[in-house]
Amino acid sequence: MKNNFSQRVKTVVINIPRGQVMTYGQVAAVAGSPRAARAVGNVMKNNFDLAIPCHRVVCSDGSLGDYNRGGSKVKKSKLQAEGVRIKGNSVIFN
DNA sequence: TAGCTGACGCAAA
DNA sequence: ATTTGCGCCAGCT
Numbered sequence: 001m002k003n004n005f006s007q008r009v010k011t012v013v014i015n016i017p018r019g020q021v022m023t024y025g026q027v028a029a030v031a032g033s034p035r036a037a038r039a040v041g042n043v044m045k046n047n048f049d050l051a052i053p054c055h056r057v058v059c060s061d062g063s064l065g066d067y068n069r070g071g072s073k074v075k076k077s078k079l080q081a082e083g084v085r086i087k088g089n090s091v092i093f094n
Numbered sequence: 095t096a097g098c099t100g101a102c103g104c105a106a107a
Numbered sequence: 108a109t110t111t112g113c114g115c116c117a118g119c120t
Contacts, residue, residue, distance in 0.1 A: 005116085005117065006117075006118085023102085023103090024101075024102050024103085025102070025103065028102085028115095028116080033115090033116060033117085034115095035102095035103080035114080035115045035116065036102090036115070036116040036117065037101095037102035037103060037115080037116080038099095038100060038101085038102050038103085038114095038115065038116060038117080039100090039102090039115085039116040039117040039118080040101085040102080040116090040117090041100065041101035041102060042099085042100055042101080042116085042117060042118060042119095043101095043117075043118085044101060045100080045101055046118075046119095054101080057101080058101095059101085059102065059103080060102075060103060060104085061102095061103085061104095063102095064101090065101045065102080066101035067101070068101075072101090075101095
């Protein structure tokens with residue numbers, strides 16, 4: 001049910017500080033399943049919760065991934081606006 | 095109950 | 108650097 005994992009994922013993402021990004025795998029790991037990166041993405045797209053800064057969640061290789069609110073370009077812009085360094089179409093972890 | 099899908103992750107070619 | 112294939116987990120049909 002969506003009261004253990006998905007809820008967990010939401011909480012984790014909401015707890016991501018501004019100017020900071022996390023990978024799906026990392027979020028999944030914190031949520032309780034280090035291999036549930038896909039499940040994390042599924043949760044995000046299924047949950048249109050504005051309280052969840054899904055744009056702070058990116059792929060492990062730095063790719064932006066997708067975004068249910070305007071596309072990867074909007075996601076990229078948002079991250080840049082928060083102080084996250086973007087290289088081309090990828091995020092730079094610091 | 096079983097099967098398919100998907101905003102991923104990693105390895106190999 | 109890019110593409111292909113396989114594995115993983117949770118949710119939906």
